Amino acid sequence: MQFFGGSEISPSPPAPTASGNNAHMMYVFNRNGICLLYREWNRPLRTLSAQEDHKLMFGLLFSLKSLTAKMDPTSVEKGNLGVPQLPGQGCSFHSFRTNTYKLSFMETPSGIKIILVTHPRAGDLREPLKYIYNLYVEYAVKNPLYTPGTPIKCELFNTTLDQYVRGLG
Amino acid sequence: FEETKAQHSPFTSMAPVAPRSGDVIFASVERVNAELFTLTYGAIVRQLITDLEEVEEVNKQLDQMGYNIGIRLIDEFLAKSNVSRCVDFKETAEVIAKVGFKMFLGVTASVTNWDAEGTCCSLILEDNPLVDFVELPETCQGLYYCNILSGVVRGALEMVSMKTEVTWLRDMLRGDDAFELQVKLLKQVPEEYPYKDDE
Numbered sequence: 001m002q003f004f005g006g007s008e009i010s011p012s013p014p015a016p017t018a019s020g021n022n023a024h025m026m027y028v029f030n031r032n033g034i035c036l037l038y039r040e041w042n043r044p045l046r047t048l049s050a051q052e053d054h055k056l057m058f059g060l061l062f063s064l065k066s067l068t069a070k071m072d073p074t075s076v077e078k079g080n081l082g083v084p085q086l087p088g089q090g091c092s093f094h095s096f097r098t099n100t101y102k103l104s105f106m107e108t109p110s111g112i113k114i115i116l117v118t119h120p121r122a123g124d125l126r127e128p129l130k131y132i133y134n135l136y137v138e139y140a141v142k143n144p145l146y147t148p149g150t151p152i153k154c155e156l157f158n159t160t161l162d163q164y165v166r167g168l169g
Numbered sequence: 170f171e172e173t174k175a176q177h178s179p180f181t182s183m184a185p186v187a188p189r190s191g192d193v194i195f196a197s198v199e200r201v202n203a204e205l206f207t208l209t210y211g212a213i214v215r216q217l218i219t220d221l222e223e224v225e226e227v228n229k230q231l232d233q234m235g236y237n238i239g240i241r242l243i244d245e246f247l248a249k250s251n252v253s254r255c256v257d258f259k260e261t262a263e264v265i266a267k268v269g270f271k272m273f274l275g276v277t278a279s280v281t282n283w284d285a286e287g288t289c290c291s292l293i294l295e296d297n298p299l300v301d302f303v304e305l306p307e308t309c310q311g312l313y314y315c316n317i318l319s320g321v322v323r324g325a326l327e328m329v330s331m332k333t334e335v336t337w338l339r340d341m342l343r344g345d346d347a348f349e350l351q352v353k354l355l356k357q358v359p360e361e362y363p364y365k366d367d368e
Contacts, residue, residue: 031360032363033362033363033364055364058363058364059362059364062360062362108244108247108248109247109252109253109254109329109330110243110244110247110328110329111328111330111360112244130248130251133244133247133248134248134249136244136248137244137245137248137249141241141244141245142241142245148240148241
């Protein structure tokens with residue numbers, strides 16, 4: 001018989017390693033749900049295929065955005081749940097934290113969504129996410145060989161990203 | 170030197186950063202020689218006229234090139250200027266004129282001729298770096314030399330969910346006294362959930 005609200009205490013997360021990457025993984029989506037980039041540095045548990053994983057992540061964020069906007073106590077708009085919003089409009093959530101990880105999120109008005117999953121004691125990552133957006137502009141958007149709306153396959157971008165994320169406190 | 174380093178470090182301030190003005194960004198980006206820019210653009214138009222021969226085709230191609238630039242330019246604009254979503258189209262037009270044009274062309278435009286609903290306005294450019302040294306010959310009278318700009322504005326706005334129609338009302342190369350670009354908002358296209366519901 002399943003007993004909900006069990007007495008076992010949730011396991012505490014592993015301490016972040018002193019060296020090596022502090023982040024677990026990163027996603028970049030565009031407005032159409034296409035995963036432009038997925039970087040993985042530290043992910044011991046993988047349960048879904050890559051495509052399902054991306055869809056799940058995108059769907060989660062889409063719903064979370066909608067929900068947080070709907071529950072906004074300061075807003076006077078009476079939009080219905082599920083009504084499509086313009087990216088950047090209304091209130092926007094920027095992170096959630098569990099006992100094992102923290103997910104930080106940033107969305108631009110052009111619909112580019114950047115998600116960074118780190119250890120739970122990470123601080124406010126809004127500035128780093130903006131910096132990553134700048135890296136995206138420099139290495140992907142400005143690259144004439146890159147077609148916008150397709151997955152990014154640029155080694156230089158990956159290396160720069162890895163280096164930057166490694167340096168995050 | 171230390172000052173610029175601090176400015177570029179991502180950890181200096183945790184508070185949301187205010188949008189930067191056009192002058193500030195223009196001063197901080199890498200710039201190219203103005204003549205090189207003008208002459209390169211002129212060479213592109215010249216080559217298009219040779220390749221396509223029909224002036225209308227050249228206009229369309231310039232607009233398409235502008236569109237392809239605009240869809241990328243918007244991300245650079247958003248990243249560098251820190252502008253958050255504009256509340257209404259009026260704010261959008263002001264931002265394009267004051268921050269956008271300044272940042273990329275080094276000149277500001279003015280916004281006038283609003284219609285009653287606030288969905289259509291004109292951007293007036295007194296100064297236009299694309300047309301320095303340019304005179305249209307007899308054979309190219311139907312040419313909209315700066316049509317790349319209309320494509321850029323249209324492409325950039327489409328990436329922020331606005332479908333627009335951008336046309337030239339006045340063109341100094343055709344004898345008018347200023348460059349007037351009309352921007353008309355056709356509709357806002359909010360994000361739809363892109364995946365079909367799976368079973």
